[in-house]
Amino acid sequence: MLTAADVAAARDRIRGHLRTTPLLQADASALQRDTPSRHAAAATVWLKLEQLQHTGSFKARGAYNRILTAAAHGQLTDAGVVAASGGSAGLAVAHAAATQAVPARVYVPETAPAVKRAKLADLGATVVAVGTKYADAYDAAMADIAETGALFCHAYDQPEICAGQGTLGAELLEQTGGVDTILVAVGGGGLVAGIAAATEGRAHVVGVEPATIPTLHTALAEGGPVDVDVSGVAADALGATRIGGIAHAVATRTGVTSVLVDDADIVAARTLLWQKFRLVVEHGTAAAPAALLAGAYRPAAGERVAVVLCGANTDPSDLA
Structure with missing residues (x-):
């Protein structure tokens, strides 16, 4: 079971490899609509600017912890590491592997955009395109591991990955001196698992999800992870079909x-972050501040709220 001790160990292990990402403090009203129900004096909000992390997302934390843990236990071989992801997880694994001079193979569906494949290649990874959907790439990655003995880096449901992601939560508490609530976007759940473990008993963690991809919401209602349909503007980043077992x-x-x-509130929150703060984030990331914008989460007066901006692997050309 993932605990704060696991996160603390991960933090010691990856210290020096990651950026300490900054905070931006804002009044809650800056992230809420001008409506009579707005809690204008409700809270102070900190934006945790994790989109400034290596490769543009929090995923680097988990990738480093997974690879460095394996290295410390003699689990790395000449076969290197393998990931199945054409997005932020693949980029993070490729980056972390390159800095440790470890070969990396990243499996992606043939539908993965050429620009993402190019980014992976630029980081030194061997990119293998297989099939038309993520499941095809995942199956191919599993076959690779069975044949070569390479180390698999899961996108979100491995203890070392989750513990590494949780270092963001520990860092956040130190920077703020403590908060009451942390809003974090949820896809497969690696980040929310890590942050919740890191801050257990010290902050209330709220997972924010698109209504079109309610992995955590459904699992909490059903008593366990179940498959959900995936669609909407944030599907490229938060498109896991079910929450990870560790996260649940x-x-x-x-x-x-x-x-x-x-989706409309996610798009509006992403636009607001650009227009008011000149912050560029991906749609999945914008789900977290959208909870404040839409009133899905309403802080109490005086509440100290942190909003995690977890990634910026996006095309900014539609922001004006």
């Missing part, structure tokens, strides 16, 4: 709650 277990133990936001 930690969320249940620590009292994580879930709120849902619509």
Whole structure:
């Protein structure tokens, strides 16, 4: 079971390899609509600018912890590491592997955009395109591991990955001196699991999900991970079909709650972050501030709220 001790160990292990990402403090009203129900004096909000992390997302934390843990235990071979992801997880694994001079193979569906494949190649990874959907790439990665003995880096459901992601939560508490609530976008759940474990008993973690991809919300209601349909503007980043088992277990133990936001509010929150703060984030990341914008989460007066901006692997050309 993932705990704060696991996160602390991960933090010691990856210290010096990651950026300490900054905070931006804002009044809650800057992230809420001008409506009579707005809690203008509700809270102070910190934006955790994790989109400034290596490769543009929090995923580098988990990738480093997975690879460095394996190295410390003699689990790395000449076969290197393998990941199945054409997005932020693949980029993070490729980056972390390159800095440790470890070969990396990243399996992606043939539909993965050429620009993403190029980024992976630029980081030194061997990119293998297989099939038309993520499941095809995942199956191919599993076959690679069975044949070569390479180390697999899961996108979100491995203890070392989750513990590494949780270092963001520990860092956040130190930077702020403590908060009451942390809003974090949820896809497969590696980040919410890590943050909830890191801050257990010290902050309330709220998972924010698109209404079109309610992995955590459905699992909490059903008593366990179940498959959900995937669609909407954030599907490229938050498109896991079910929450990870680690995330569900930690969320249940620590009292994580879930709120849902619509695509229109996600788009509006992403635009607001650019227009008011000149911050560029991907749609999946914008789900977290969308909870404040839409009123899906309403802070109490004086509440100290942190909003994790977890990634910026996006095309900014539609921001004006």
